[in-house]
Amino acid sequence: MRRFAIFVEGQTxxxxxxxxLLRKFNYVVSIECIxxxxxxxxxxxxxxxxxxxxxxxxQIINVEGDKAVLSRILExxxxxxxxxxxxxIGLRDMYSEDYREESSQIDNEITQKxxxxxxxxxxxxxxxxxxxxxxxAIMEIEAWFLGMYQIFEKLDLRLTVEYIxxxxxIDLKNVNPETxxxxxxxQMEAIYNIAGLNYDKSKEVIETIANYLKQEDYTDLLNxxxxxxxxxxxxxLEEE
Numbered sequence: 471m472r473r474f475a476i477f478v479e480g481q482t483x484x485x486x487x488x489x490x491l492l493r494k495f496n497y498v499v500s501i502e503c504i505x506x507x508x509x510x511x512x513x514x515x516x517x518x519x520x521x522x523x524x525x526x527x528x529q530i531i532n533v534e535g536d537k538a539v540l541s542r543i544l545e546x547x548x549x550x551x552x553x554x555x556x557x558x559i560g561l562r563d564m565y566s567e568d569y570r571e572e573s574s575q576i577d578n579e580i581t582q583k584x585x586x587x588x589x590x591x592x593x594x595x596x597x598x599x600x601x602x603x604x605x606x607a608i609m610e611i612e613a614w615f616l617g618m619y620q621i622f623e624k625l626d627l628r629l630t631v632e633y634i635x636x637x638x639x640i641d642l643k644n645v646n647p648e649t650x651x652x653x654x655x656x657q658m659e660a661i662y663n664i665a666g667l668n669y670d671k672s673k674e675v676i677e678t679i680a681n682y683l684k685q686e687d688y689t690d691l692l693n694x695x696x697x698x699x700x701x702x703x704x705x706x707l708e709e710e
Contacts, residue, residue, distance in 0.1 A: 471500070473555040474707075475529045477543050479536040479562040482676050483611055487561065488517050489680035490688065491528055494707060500524040505532045506542055529555075536562040540588055540604060544595050551598065558602045559706045560588075564699075565609040565653055576609060576652050603706040608699040612654035613647035616640075617697040618687040621679060626665040637664040646696045 503517035533542045539562040572580045588604045619642035622629035631643045638660045662669040
């Protein structure tokens with residue numbers, strides 16, 4: 471069985487990635503989910519999935535912090551290679567405290583600087599830099615949800631793109647969320663609020679979104695001109 475590891479910054483990413491993997495591989499995949507604490511302690515979380523016919527095993531590791539994603543990868547890569555993992559993928563939001571210290575709006579030069587800095591650290595510090603792919607959700611993983619806007623009508627029949635535009639001014643059909651929204655959580659909150667819902671990033675809220683998303687939603691986003699950061703992450707999951 472081929473083994474891949476995905477280090478993510480939080481619970482939202484862990485749940486989202488787990489469901490994406492299940493859809494992408496049509497449930498013929500095995501998944502292990504783990505929380506990695508600051509002191510290096512590991513704890514299993516109840517999201518594992520096993521299929522006896524699976525050819526791929528993905529271990530998703532929640533490191534509980536955007537800054538920790540790359541550092542945990544570099545700290546643990548040796549034991550991952552020894553355990554037979556072929557590739558390590560990192561996923562974190564671009565929106566962060568460090569980014570906000572640089573700018574209060576989307577700045578393509580700063581975005582590229584963060585990407586380049588991470589890639590340089592991998593090149594200089596990794597044993598096998600060619601086996602590590604660092605991905606950013608730009609500016610947050612919520613931008614990907616906004617790019618798959620059909621999800622909102624599944625959450626509440628009132629949340630059509632027309633109603634959302636009328637009530638919030640957000641034109642989901644035509645906007646590219648990763649270039650338009652500095653803090654996409656705010657747009658998620660605004661859309662939820664007009665239906666009397668609360669986007670609080672709780673486990674229940676993220677599970678509901680992830681469960682509603684289907685393979686065709688991911689495919690539609692891939693085939694659109696939106697959220698190139700999603701395309702990079704999705705392609706990193708492709709077998710060689």
